[in-house]
Amino acid sequence: MQAAFSSCLKDALDSNSESRNIRIVHESTRQDVWAEATRLFNTRLLRQGQLLPLAIVYPESSLEISKCVRCAQQARIPVVTRSSRRVSGTYDFIGLTTDTGPSRPYPIVKGGNKVDRPLVIDLASFDGITYNEEEGTITVGAATTLERLGRVLDERGLMLPGGADETISVGEHALSAAFSPTTRMHGLLMDHLVSVKAILADGQEVEATKDSSSDLFWALRGAAHSFAVVPTLIFRPFEAPPLYDYEIVLLPHPTTNVTEAFKPAVEFFLMFQDYGDQEASHEEYSQTWSVTPEKGDEGWGLRIRISGRVAGSEDLCHAALIRLEAQLSDMGTKNFSRVFSRYERSTTERLIADPHSAHQEIRSGYLGEEQVNFYTKSLVSTQDVPRSTIVTLLTHLLKVAEEHNLDGNIDWSIDAPYIGGLVSHLKRYRGTSFAHRGTQIMWQITTRIVNSEDPRGKEVNLVDIANGIASIIKPVSGTYPSMPDTELSADEYPKRLWAQNYPRLQEIKAKYDPSDLFQFPQSVRLPSMKDAKPEAESFAAAPSQVLGSEHGADPLPGALWLFYVFFGSALALGVLWWSRRPGRPKKLRGD
Template sequence: MGSPTSFLLTIATLVVSVLADISVNLRFDFAPVAVTYPSTTEEVAAVVSCTSESLQIVARSGGHSYIANGLGGKNGSLVIDLSNMTRVDVDASSGTATIETGNRLGDVAFALNNQGRALPHGTCTYVGIGGHVSGGGFGFTSRMWGLTLDTVQSMTVVLANGTIVEPSSSSESDLFWAMRGAASSFGIITSIDAETFPAPSFATVYAYNWQMNYSDAAAALTQFQDFVTTDIPPEFGAEINLGKGDSEGTVSLELTGGWYGDSIDTLQSVLDPFLQSMPPVDGQFSGNGTYIDSVQILGDGVVNTKAAGPDKTDTFYAKSLMTPEEQPITLDAFEAYMKYLAYEGYNSETNWFMQFELYGGTNSFINSINVDSTAFATRSALFTVQLYASSSNYEPPYPEDGFTFLDGAADALTSTMGDGWDYGAYVNYADDQLENEYYLYYKSHYPRLVALKSQYDPTGVFDFPLSIQ
């Protein structure tokens, strides 16, 4: 049961709040046995020490797990909520930031920007940095700076036996490897020491929008795929967003992203080779030119989440595909995919979108890193494709045809590309319906992760759907 001191700390931080806690994804309604709210690493360790022999434990940083792992991913887990741990300190000489994992991305961006610094991370400002860094952490600055986990120099981690360690490349290096890509299965990160970067002197958010028949949309994506393998600069962040068209047989197509170069004129010169192959449209450029304003725009107007209040809920299902750069998607596969969206998607009663997020292409920092240097297993992706469908009113229940629609959309690509297409999946877009999930998420790294799991968590304290077994 642990020492009397740790037991008292546990009681002091324990809040039974089962009925008050809900997932951001209302498709799930799990009941944890209790939720604790520690304020220090030592209190986290005390809770783990007192309960690990009898309960399975999950940490909650922001609560945005797609499959509600922040509530345990099932009934009966103990949740350690880190929302009281929100320190962000920046060493002025080195630029290294110490960031506690109760912070959300917007609050991290706001605190770093006040010091003239920045970090690569996703656009949803409400996402907790703990889960984000555990599985990757992609944003429009990632082609320039890497994934969030690529910036981590060391961590403070509570292990399954309640001990506190500080893994880095020179200490507990095997654990440090596993924590950068599969952290939630091995321990609770209470803080990270991360390399930060000078905030860009200029930033803008851009968007170009088209309505297209499915055949033209397939050709456009093929042209974009060709374009990003030319010499594009790392300051160019981009994604193609697809949605329901105005009429059956059509799709909406949007090119959007962040630009962190010196001017809009330079951005337009970068984009010209692609735009010349597309129907002419006017681009939209948002923001006042500052980096933090671009973060706010991409975050639907929110940077300071503490002042803005809680995030919205949704009822959704999501999937992902990480497409291999060495095996580009064929025009035939794009045609099959776009035709599916133009007809099945048009008639679907879900609210859906698909995103082709640009990971690779020339000058991508993400893919310049040796694949075996971290547990993150896909350093050769050109795109990470997110497939996402909400219920018609964003409330439960979730319709059964929402699952079949998204699964069919993914299959339209994978089946046309054939069995030899070595795609992957992104664990931060967790999919509870995925088959062959451990290979798709972790590739050749999975056997090493299994061995390390038996070393660091032999009794399965940190166990949840999709955790390392």
């Protein structure tokens, strides 16, 4: 690490701090500390070598963040933020590059920008929660887990739409447009943000709201890592209704007589999809259609289930189950099981055996996180999926189960939450850079190697398996922004993640980060970059994505309205003058 840069970072972090944690970690730091600090959650990304940032810092105040950012700006070193290690889309991928060599021991990624070794700003110290009774708002540190935030809100009878995996940090979940089991009723977590405190590329701290730095507020909610470091978020929670979980499972089907075996499974999906389309469907219902491989008596089969969460009374949840069971019975399906329970928040409390270990010296909150060799591909559908696609998909999945699950070391799953429909609140919120408000179904395809030490797993290409499944699912209009796809090319990812919003994001990037300090392989690029502006038609929104202002689209900027008014007025005056100009015959002048 450059001596001047290292010295600058040391000066930036308060030497009088009473913290027992290590404040700066780099290659010259004790080996076990460096190894833990740079440990990847997704070990698949170790294909070509360890991901190595230039350094990792652990600031404990906004002032320290500002100083670290200024150090990086002076040394022209990229900055990336980490508020959670338990997520596939940020730290694990954020520093990868398409270039390799002796000075860059990075994995090779198919697409994205070339990125120098970055400074990672770890926000683990920003995990506080403060509730303002008078304002009805709650201030949350970016590294706070969804579980911890949920427990604090539970005590007050309040809630916010958090994700199914509550070990994710609030910062990652809110700013990356992650979905929730209650999205149909309450939108996204980002939709309940009142303001965010951000450290810009020049080290300045700003508070972005809908009224102050509104363009930045728009950009941060959907593309935050490209614009600033966000250590603190302020939300407005709402009264929490009772929550109930339900599940209906179709037991594994035999591999013989595929058409007959899949008939109830196909009808099961269409029933799930059709109900969401109905105006009478309750916004309180969430539903997810899932498929996993399972071995039956006659060979490998598919376990197919519909699970969901109901925000409301126990009777409302029972009504959902009765409706599903009745439709299954009408199809002649008797081989299924059901589960119903009051929602209970999961616990992830961990015991630390050695409080003086290298793990504890860095951040105890990261202990116990399993490393997994996996690949996830996420797709967004804004239209209903036809019957023929589901038949083809299930037939292909059965072949995948037969081929890849025989040795027991390859696992895969598909989760397809239905978050759209006529009554979904996802499309009712506006003013964010999240481009997929018209989403009907989000498809999450995950493939993983169960035991990375087993040599059988090394012969399987997880990406090929997932892409084979994904190629069948149509129509698809984008990629789930909370889970970046490492295989998207530099030309693909802008339109897949941000669609029609990307040009505006580039303009805001040029305003707040003109030196491109906050960069990583799938960051928003500056308009001046040679490859930054794909053809305009690439960003044309699909008809289902073009929503009226009452459904969440941003209104035209004020300056554009003024231009139209001025131009229209001038044109009208010109026509009037022409019709009444001197010397023109009265018969033609109309007076």
